[in-house]
Amino acid sequence: MTRRLIRKETRGDLPALACLAVLVLVLTALCAWAPALAGRQEDRALRQRVDAAQAQAPLISLSTTPEVFDTSPPSVDMATLLGADRTLTEQLSGPAARHLTSTGGGSYDYNPASLISPRPPGPANTGTNLTVSYLPSARTHLHYVSGRAPADHTPIATAPQIGLSQTTARALGVRTGSRLTLEFPKTPVAQNAPPRAALVVSGVYRTTAAADDFWNGRETLDQPSRYPAEQSAGTVLAVRGLVGLDAAGLLAAAGVGGPRVTWQLRADLSGPALDQARALTGPLSHYGADLSAALCQGTDWVTGDIGCHVVGQATGSLLVTDSLTPLLATFTAQDHQARALARFAVDALAAVVLATVTVAVRLLLRRRQAHLRLQRARGASTAGLVLLRCAVAWPAVLGAALLGWAAGRALTPTGTSGSPQPVPAAVAAAVVALTVPLMTWLAVREPRRPSRPRRPRRHLAVGRRLVLELTVLLTAAAGVVALRSQGPDGILGAVPVLVALAVVLILLRIYPLVLRLVLRQARRGRGTVGFIGAARAAHDAPATGLALFVLVLTMGTAVFGGLVQRTIDDGLAAGAAWTTGADASATVAGTGASAANSAPRAGATGIRTAVQRLRTLDMAGQADGAAIRQVAVITVDPRQLVAIAPKSPLAGTLMSGLDTPPGTRTDASVPLPSFLSPDLRARERTGDFTTTVVTQGQPSVNLILKPVGTLTAAELRDPLLGPVTAQIPAGTPMLITTATAEHLLGQQPSGSTVLLLEGEGPATAEPAALRSTAAKALGPLARIRVRSETLSTLRADGLTRGLGTIYTISSVLAALSGLLALALELTLTSHERSRTTSFLRTLGLGGKQAGAVHFLQLLPLAVASAVGGTLLGLLVPRLIAGTLDLRQFTGGPAQPELRTDYSLTLALVTGVTALILAAAATETAFVRRRRLGAVLRLP
Template sequence: MRPVDLSAAVTRRLMRKEARGDLPLLACLAVVVLALTALCAWAPAFAGGQEDRALRQRVDATASGAPLISVSTTPEVFGTVPPAVHMATLLGSGTTLTEQFGGPGARHVTIAGGSYDYNAASLVSPRPPGPADTRTELAVSHLPAARAHLRYVSGHAPADHTPLGTPPQIGLSQATARALGVRAGSLLTLEFAKTLGVQSAPPRAHLLVSGLYRTTAAADGFWSGQETLDQPSRYPAEHSAGTVLSVRGLVGLDAADLLAGAGVGGPRVTWQVRADLSGAALAEAHALTGPLSHYSADLSAALCQGSDPITGDLSCHIGGQATGPLLVTDSLSPLLAAFTAQDQQARGLATFAVDAVAAVALATVTVAVRLLLRRRQAHLRLQRARGASTARLVLLRCAVAWPVVLIAALLGWAAGGTLAPTGTSGSPRPATAALTAAVVALTVPLMTWLAVREPRRAGRLRRSRRNLAAGRRVVLELTVLVTTAAGVVALRSQGPDGILGAVPVLVALTVVLVLLRIYPLVLRLVLRRTRRGRGAVGFVGAARAAHDAPATGLALFVLVLTLGTAVFGGLVHRTIDDGLATGAAWTTGADASATVAGTVPSAPGAVPGTRTALQHLYSLDLAGQTDGAVIPQVAVITVDPRQLAAVAPQSPLAAALRSRAAAPTGPRAGTNAPLPSFLSPDLRARERTGGLTATVVPDGQRPVNLVFEPVGTLTAAELRDPLLGPVTAQLAPGTPVLVTTAAAGQPIPPQPSGSTVLLLKSDGPGTAEPAALRSAAARALGPSARIRVRAETLRALRTDGLTQGIGTIYTVSSILAALSGLLALVLELTLTSHERSRTTSFLRTLGLGAKEAGALHFLQLLPLAVASAVGGTLLGLLEPRLMAATLDLQQFTGGPGQPALRTDYALTVALVAGVTALILAAAVTESVLARRRGLGAVLRLP
């Protein structure tokens, strides 16, 4: 017969009994561990998906105006006799270029198409009508992507395969055809630049106008940078008097083949490389960063050998065609670098919320274990008296709690992994989940050991020991204060990271320590007044609250941190939301804006249902009126103050211009009449003589001297006026700005480097729709204008992945922190309710009534509610100010500057009211339970 191990059987029976008794508190531990491990599995994947969406939004917005990655080269047409190039074969060999991508990034790049462009050639015949020009230049391009954004109103598109014996065909816009005086069927004679070392005279070629087209409005920004395909431009000749008429046309695929046969050198061929970021966009983009950094060198090493015998340049071969060196243009890497900075800021903001949730959860675990040990205090003393060792008691507690923690961790990880989105750049964090479960699991033996360790010999508490305890408290508080100060300084200097993200927790701890020092003093002052009163309820309640203040420190910390995190999150959300409206207004300038390259010489016709204001941007070299000191490249903005005031009646810029920049008298501003002007502060600092001048040469006229008379300096509010947003967005940082009246624009000739901005404000509900505003802007400045509508811009900013991700993280973390804080508060009040019930029981035996007992419960918890509300609000308002240098919220909002921090006072009041009501509800609950307790139970209460 096998012997029975009675000790083991007793231990197992004891474990089962204690597990059943501790089931509620073990369930609390399980819920906390399950929630934290589920977050470790779900949150990184969700955040990665938001980052991917935000990056794709930026890539799509940038790619709509220009390709992110392109490879260009010039084919060598003089390597054969006669000169030849087979453009269809060359453009079709783009896959050769993507084969040179190394690593996993190769599968994410494809060739989106190819095009070619010739340098501007001189138009020999026919001679354009209208104003006499020194010469006419025609640029020839093959751009297949343009076909979807234009419509031929006469003739047809140029053929990709020209009929035998006919010249290559070209398509022109209606405006270009009018400027050249040609129509469909006309023959153009062009003189191209000669190739050095090969030709002694410039070659000539003929092009047949196959048709005339009209551009259509494109919402994808295609016409940005392609305006010359629609509108001709004129600019002053460099080495002679007069102007140059510059136009551009579209040719078919084989036009380069025919021009090569006529002796014209090879065009600039460009392949657009598309990055497919449809899945885990951020991870895929980072995988492309490395290959892109040495992509040009890899292409040269694989496709180029030796040098061209004629030009001496590096000789390359693509699809059997000899070409010049390959040039890689990479706009993806700078975009990714800028996005990474924004993403780091977003992660830093998220770290504050995540660390706060972790701190509240740890406090909840601590309170739960304390309550569990308090409930088992009598059993632990009995087991200790019967000879149980400290180690055995600790292991017994661990044997009960650790399986619950392990099962909860596994279930939470499985649940989080199931809910987590797949295919994102974020991945679950098993190490973080394991660390979280380990911290919770180790809290149990640590606190059990502190509760059951061998007590010191009982003795009289001497004054020296009390002084030693007080000294230790002072040292601890000073350590926390110094650590918090150092953390805040480090956070302000280098920004948030994984470690410094815990600084708000330290700030919360500091606030709690200050409150624990202050509010007992306040309660003592209250005691002095209540001691003189008639009733004992107020005095006893204040005395018990002062006595229990150190014991409620953990509950105070949880409440302050939870409330402070929620207030901080509301501040961030309110600041970003208000900043988005400001950023959208700055981007568009008004309800909508339209921008075209070059300066449109006259204002557009009236747009029904809208008010408009026209702004012109010029780049002029100004000189001091007296000393002649030259200030180069000044951005001169001409506006009509009355139009601006009609578009934006509350605008500070419009008000300043109307009051101090009245239009000069006289028929024209070109008669040396001073032009009232506002200067930017940097230009004002360089202007020392009281005025600035500029010399311009209008078309076919004598030079005109413009005199700009400074009447004011642009203030910060005027420089940040949304009316200037679409104009100043085109300027490099630090460019001096001068704002003057529209009269200055009359003698200034059109500049290809300038721009025209039309601001539109709707007058009625029917014209406020984005489609109506787009239509009005296109009618005013043509379909090639880049149109922005404020409602669409604001919607795009609010749906940005990073912005929504921050809002979601703070919402989720605030909810979790509130739930965990509620659990911790309930447990803490349960833990300390014994002393309050004991006091109430004694007073009830002395004749205290039920109403007075309820008031006593209320008064004992009221200081905790007040301290929590004050501390949490103070923390939520103090943290952003301490970390203002690291809160770069402009990256999420746009706009001219950092958005002002705006507290969500409605949310703050609601949170304070909720916390106060929660604590008072606990007092009501305790009072109700005390009323139901009979007198016998009261007398037996230990």
């Protein structure tokens, strides 16, 4: 073997070597570029979830209680203590502290104190509890209508200042300048009697709407609440007020124990979010232990608890609340599902490329077949011929691998959680490189000579083929069973490729039989073109198996990707509708009557509304008296639901069972018609339900709830119930009754009120109009969701967009690779077709008739590819439907129904058929341009 011979062989094999080089270059470039791109999409998706969660509440918080009785007189340096967030985050081990930032200092809250004076006006109350809080982040969401905000620094020997909301001040009967006397809980061991302190109302405020969900969980800053007293028949009025920074020091001097101090931390995942979050979860798991080890020593002499010192201030033990870890666990499950779906596309692309490599090497060896025979006849060894092929092909493969890796690294986005994968790139290049010597050895090896002549046994070859086909079919079936039982993982991701191979084997068994049937019909005809075309197609069917596999797998992957994308896209619309219930929804804590009274009518604003109220009541079965605790009771007006959703099955069902004439006022002695969830109906199959409702300031009311129907699974998933059931814990029994019973149920501080809004025209359906109407109806503390905005958020999710990007890129690359494989396969088999056509031309067959023979030879391949690819794309999702949890991406209550993208499927079928027929037309054009002399000289 000389360099001159290698160069000569290389020049002769340039087209096939160029195909191999292109395939290796694309594979290695993808191994370098694709993981970083996928990591960027994952980072984006995680940041979206973290930002959305932190808009409602901080994900990480620290809390402790300062000890004010370790000095004489009792005192607390609250300004220094609240600014200790940086000191506390520094205790987070490793570089994780860089990813946590403070939300602007700490806050503190006292345990509810009893209001001694003045007594609130109105109905007699057993007592009034006032919670004193310092919350600096609330200042931007308040507007003082009288007075001013509590001062952070008040003169010595001056009563602390407090700010109250308008509704709270009205409920207490106070105004700016009023003086409140509070009795705080006593500190065990340190005090014998509860301490008392006076506060001065410095101002009265009203809340303003917040776009960042600031008021979620803080509704008591605006609205007072009531709850039954524990040891009497009365009720307790619970309110909350805001104080200044130094109020804790002034209260400590009056003998009030330390408040609960809270520092809220924000996760900053601006870089590689997934890597940063994973780096945070480890230190967060033992963050509390690290804080205790660094700041806590001994026990407190007052409470006997662990004593800590934070910036010189004695405190109790430190508590860490971590909501980031559960959020990351949920995201990891969603990301795992997205990776599993993406793995199907990646494995299919790898299989298509490998098949294309095999076709390219076959073409290379076919072009060198005469030379290999000549070299073999001159005494060349098998090993020498294999090494010669390797010396020609391996430099091209190695150069393309290095160039592709360098190009992929140059295009790789930086600062993501994904990184280039050199091992898969090396494996891909090695597989392509080893394909050349393996197939060369199979082509040039010397056949084994038997010791004595044997008659050929055709049944042995048939038996081997049957064993091979059964092995593939059983392997594919076992893979599907394992995938359905265990879920997708790294190995089972190749199951669709096995299914594609099984489909191809079945097609290779079926469509020759179909061609033979066609051949029987063609024999009876007078023409020879149809008979010859069908005969050649039946004869060439086994030889086109690899091209059929490439086309079927490419088309099947594209159909599968289109099905997933169509299902997710339709599911996103259903998920947005479930989240909002209508064009928009507004939710506020409590079941007050203000929503019903202030909700605008459609005639005034062009926006129809429906009010739903959610309460939690304890019930008992009337037949057996069995107690059923914590039943979610929803009151609705079915006429309102039908007005905003006339086609809703739930609205129609409720209208038939709950509708009463307008103005009807239900009496306590009349059973309330109700619809039940199946689990509640199962607890009491025949009788009614009873419950006792206690309303503050009024005698208790005993109600009978009469079931008139059981809600079906489809009705429970109706979007009209989405905003309400989102607030109900899973597994909670549910009951829906008429809104005419509102006066019997009364206003409750617990539960929630939901307002559904539906615009009658484009102008009223605009987000601004819906938000304005909802804010007017339920006030600034209402949490408003607009369906169009929710849908846009779901569609912009990083995981969903990333999955679509992966399938698009994989389908395009697989289509290009399949096109190359088809071209190479047709080139490989064109000699045999041209030879057949030459014989027919010498027998008098015309040019047009020869072209028709070409079309008929390739038409079965096009039909089989279209049928097999469509079948594969539709079959695989249904075989693995149990592992496709697409709810991770849609946000709906149920698994979205699989929906085929028929337009994409039709386009793919048309494209594959047109591609094969175009190849036939090209061959026909070359055949028709040959003269008779060239035809006669064709070997």
